[in-house]
Amino acid sequence: MSNEVLSPAEMGEADRLAIAAGPLDGYGLMQRAGEAVAGVVLSRYPAASRVHVLCGPGNNGGDGYVVARLLGESGVDVTLWVSGEPRAGSDAAIAATECSLERRPLAAFVAEQGSLVVDALYGAGLSKDLLGDTARAVDIAASLPVVAVDLPSGVSGDSGDILGTAFRADITVTFARKKPGHLLLPGRERCGEIVVADIGIGDDIIAQVASRTFENKPAFWLEELPVPAVDAHKYKRGHVGVFSGGPSATGAARLAALAAARSGAGAVTVLSPANAMQVNAAHLTSIMLRKTGAIEDVHEFLGDRRSSSFVLGPGFGVGDKARDFALAVLARKRQEGGVEGLVLDADGITSFRNEASTLFDAASRPDAPALVMTPHEGEFGRLFPDIADDKSLSKLAKARAAAARANATVIYKGADTVIAAPDGSAAINSNGARWLATAGSGDVLAGIIAALLAQGMRAFQAACAAVWIHAEAGRRFGPGLIAEDLPLALVPVLRELVEARQKAPTG
Numbered sequence: 001m002s003n004e005v006l007s008p009a010e011m012g013e014a015d016r017l018a019i020a021a022g023p024l025d026g027y028g029l030m031q032r033a034g035e036a037v038a039g040v041v042l043s044r045y046p047a048a049s050r051v052h053v054l055c056g057p058g059n060n061g062g063d064g065y066v067v068a069r070l071l072g073e074s075g076v077d078v079t080l081w082v083s084g085e086p087r088a089g090s091d092a093a094i095a096a097t098e099c100s101l102e103r104r105p106l107a108a109f110v111a112e113q114g115s116l117v118v119d120a121l122y123g124a125g126l127s128k129d130l131l132g133d134t135a136r137a138v139d140i141a142a143s144l145p146v147v148a149v150d151l152p153s154g155v156s157g158d159s160g161d162i163l164g165t166a167f168r169a170d171i172t173v174t175f176a177r178k179k180p181g182h183l184l185l186p187g188r189e190r191c192g193e194i195v196v197a198d199i200g201i202g203d204d205i206i207a208q209v210a211s212r213t214f215e216n217k218p219a220f221w222l223e224e225l226p227v228p229a230v231d232a233h234k235y236k237r238g239h240v241g242v243f244s245g246g247p248s249a250t251g252a253a254r255l256a257a258l259a260a261a262r263s264g265a266g267a268v269t270v271l272s273p274a275n276a277m278q279v280n281a282a283h284l285t286s287i288m289l290r291k292t293g294a295i296e297d298v299h300e301f302l303g304d305r306r307s308s309s310f311v312l313g314p315g316f317g318v319g320d321k322a323r324d325f326a327l328a329v330l331a332r333k334r335q336e337g338g339v340e341g342l343v344l345d346a347d348g349i350t351s352f353r354n355e356a357s358t359l360f361d362a363a364s365r366p367d368a369p370a371l372v373m374t375p376h377e378g379e380f381g382r383l384f385p386d387i388a389d390d391k392s393l394s395k396l397a398k399a400r401a402a403a404a405r406a407n408a409t410v411i412y413k414g415a416d417t418v419i420a421a422p423d424g425s426a427a428i429n430s431n432g433a434r435w436l437a438t439a440g441s442g443d444v445l446a447g448i449i450a451a452l453l454a455q456g457m458r459a460f461q462a463a464c465a466a467v468w469i470h471a472e473a474g475r476r477f478g479p480g481l482i483a484e485d486l487p488l489a490l491v492p493v494l495r496e497l498v499e500a501r502q503k504a505p506t507g
């Protein structure tokens with residue numbers, strides 16, 4: 001699999017392992033990195049009148065010296081601007097020696113329209129804010145095309161945060177695998193197109209590093225995507241129960257229910273308080289409806305209908321009732337009651353803000369149904385206030401810490417949704433679209449997750465698949481999207497995935 005994401009520290013480890021395994025040494029890797037960047041510059045900007053290469057003091061700068069030399073040898077008019085000296089004896093120092101171009105101080109950097117900037121100031125080793133000459137260079141480069149080496153200088157490879165200021169690249173050429181900073185916001189916005197270049201660090205080396213972070217792509221979960229068997233019947237395809245709010249807040253549950261049905265659940269039941277039965281009944285056709293006003297109704301439904309997963313939260317209201325219902329579902333055994341999982345969203349999450357440990361304990365029972373929580377930033381802060389406030393943690397690290405504490409799969413939503421499992425695995429989603437920022441879009445996501453859980457997908461894989469499918473549907477639909485459109489917009493995405501799944505050799 002090539003969708004592993006490596007932290008800068010893991011990339012450093014891959015570097016060391018690759019050098020130890022040979023045949024390339026550190027300078028050999030740097031040479032390959034520089035060749036990759038020079039190749040991108042030559043193929044993408046054949047008409048650039050001049051290329052300004054900005055080199056920092058570390059290995060990122062070392063890559064820059066290789067780029068400058070290779071472009072110069074190809075007949076490109078190159079100007080080299082330097083900030084800091086490479087450490088004596090380092091690979092970067094060798095690269096600097098081999099580059100015979102005149103060096104100018106970055107403090108004097110000027111660039112004319114029609115030229116291109118190669119940013120090789122800082123990459124994985126960025127350790128403090130960009131200031132002074134470097135910050136000034138960012139301003140000058142703002143009106144020119146920029147190719148960044150590894151990362152746009154100023155973007156943290158770990159978190160995607162911007163340290164002081166950062167270059168805005170048109171193309172970022174990184175090496176071996178993406179880093180979290182390429183996928184998490186705001187870094188992702190600064191990278192432009194990302195080219196991942198092979199510099200000779202093989203898949204075997206990456207496997208040894210054993211990163212637990214992935215870019216969320218279908219290859220990661222396609223094998224588990226449910227396709228009904230020839231002899232399927234509706235209950236074999238899983239039964240999803242969606243708890244509805246009161247009479248003036250029923251739409252969210254119906255959106256989740258419809259999405260669950262479109263996502264392959266064989267049967268879906270909206271579980272409604274008595275006073276909302278009429279309004280729910282008026283809007284439901286293939287989806288079933290059952291009066292579920294009190295906890296006894298929940299127990300009765302759990303006992304006789306064998307629902308395989310539940311959604312609780314959308315439009316439900318905050319309070320005791322949400323907690324009691326959620327805990328009743330989590331108290332079932334996964335095997336005997338057949339409850340695979342609970343998707344806790346929106347009000348369901350907020351309801352546990354002062355009793356988080358009760359929820360986490362219930363989810364930690366060995367045979368409890370899987371708990372999948374889908375907080376946006378506000379909801380995340382209510383359930384995990386200390387983690388949310390910890391400025392030293394990236395969004396990735398926050399989602400991971402929350403999942404471990406809650407013993408749940410946590411989908412930390414947003415434009416850069418992170419999905420984290422209690423075992424430390426995490427995926428960063430990258431196919432989202434701004435059109436998804438519309439009321440009710442999260443309710444649809446909850447329904448998709450529940451459907452995949454009900455069909456037997458494991459929780460982390462179901463969560464990753466649902467996030468990708470939801471984002472893809474929104475991206476393809478584009479402008480004008482409202483949440484009501486999303487369930488139907490899932491259909492072409494699901495069709496392609498099912499076809500790919502059936503073609504896959506492992507499927």
Ligand SMILES: NC(=O)C1=CN([C@@H]2O[C@H](COP(=O)(O)OP(=O)(O)OC[C@H]3O[C@@H](n4cnc5c(N)ncnc54)[C@H](O)[C@@H]3O)[C@@H](O)[C@H]2O)[C@@H](O)CC1
Nearest residue numbers: 015030033058059060122123124125126127128129130150
């Ligand atoms: N790890 C690998 O496998 C490979 C890494 N390569 C390159 O090596 C880079 C990492 O090299 P380094 O670890 O030397 O790190 P960098 O070159 O990113 O920066 C390290 C140096 O910059 C200084 N520095 C950091 N932030 C600063 C700031 N804001 N202002 C002023 N000085 C600052 C540090 O004190 C240190 O001297 C990667 O980004 C990549 O470009 C490539 O050569 C290919 C192979």
Ligand SMILES: Nc1ncnc2c1ncn2[C@@H]1O[C@H](COP(=O)(O)OP(=O)(O)O)[C@@H](O)[C@H]1O
Nearest residue numbers: 413414415432433434436437439440441442443
């Ligand atoms: N700018 C954006 N880009 C990509 N996805 C987004 C963006 N804004 C929101 N989303 C996605 O849309 C959904 C919104 O969910 P949520 O915040 O719960 O809204 P609601 O409660 O109205 O349904 C989430 O899946 C989120 O990741």
Ligand SMILES: [K+]
Nearest residue numbers: 119122151153
């Ligand atoms: K850089």
